[in-house]
């Protein structure tokens with residue numbers, strides 16, 4: 575059945591504020607899905623969930639320069655606003671916000687967020703400044719939009735943990751809804767960056783999820799150190815693949831876990847470089 579929702583594309587902060595004031599006046603529940611575009615089924619699952627749980631679904635498309643720690647990566651990041659708009663229209667997303675940099679960054683930062691060790695490990699270690707950029711842009715969006723719910727993908731596990739902290743430090747009433755990772759047929763976590771892989775590497779990249787699943791199977795009987803060593807070896811055995819890190823962390827604090835019996839919730843997290851493309855993935859293993 576055709577979707578009856580008329581999608582509105584908003585380019586300026588002024589227009590967004592005007593529309594939001596109507597949404598709030600009418601007491602409509604508002605869900606927000608921040609994205610950097612190049613949309614795939616992972617993003618669309620967030621949109622679907624947001625639509626199911628709110629009267630209005632607002633998605634943003636903004637390739638945020640401050641969260642890239644390499645200008646080459648920023649330039650190379652796939653962009654396709656026309657196709658994204660069509661996908662969001664088809665999905666029945668009511669509002670699309672596509673700001674320009676000067677508009678969204680016109681005022682001062684919302685807060686100088688502090689994350690302790692949380693933004694120093696894993697992605698924070700290999701992409702210095704990345705989470706400061708994420709926190710800055712998402713806090714600006716949340717301050718303006720004040721959504722009831724913020725939809726985030728578990729695929730970016732550390733980002734979810736950081737953004738929980740951001741909302742806490744902002745004293746925000748917005749609630750995070752964490753959505754499961756959507757995968758390609760071979761298990762590779764869907765990502766806009768997958769488009770940058772050649773077909774051989776994209777096929778081979780299924781090894782990342784398989785490795786995480788093997789760690790989950792082994793966690794009860796094999797020492798963590800061995801699981802990590804074997805897992806890294808397995809990923810690195812694929813031609814052109816280089817595992818940057820493979821860590822088992824406390825799912826709440828992101829502290830590295832060395833002994834299975836020490837904590838109740840463990841997440842296996844990894845980042846793998848395939849040529850110039852960097853892939854991340856994670857899996858709850860306990």
Ligand code: AMP
Pocket residue numbers: 608609610611615616617619620725726727728729730753754755756757763764765766
């Ligand atoms: P991005 O456009 O990469 O910034 O992602 C926007 C949102 O979509 C983030 O909350 C991501 O975690 C989420 N997301 C990206 N890929 C997936 C996926 N494969 N499954 C579920 N959520 C995803």
